[in-house]
Amino acid sequence: MGMDKLWESKQKLDQINHPHIMAAEETALGGSFEDRHKRITIYLEREVYDRLQSLRVRGYSQTRIVNAALKLFWEELGKEA
Numbered sequence: 001m002g003m004d005k006l007w008e009s010k011q012k013l014d015q016i017n018h019p020h021i022m023a024a025e026e027t028a029l030g031g032s033f034e035d036r037h038k039r040i041t042i043y044l045e046r047e048v049y050d051r052l053q054s055l056r057v058r059g060y061s062q063t064r065i066v067n068a069a070l071k072l073f074w075e076e077l078g079k080e081a
Helices: 002-017 019-029 046-056 062-080
Strands: none
Touching: 046 062
16 A cells, blocks of 8 residues: 555656646647546446556546546447447
């Protein structure tokens, strides 16, 4: 557990120390995070939630994970048609 906290702290410090990275990413993607996203509430199965949180504490974005999973789901769904 201690290593997870260290990793999380490192990620936060990296964001503070490199704000230009986020600004460049926002410019390349066409607007701010808020302009490109819509917030919703979802309910996850506990096992899915626990696994998602274990990735989050290692620095992975929950938003990116869920978006990627849904895109893969829709891609697979399209192959069935």
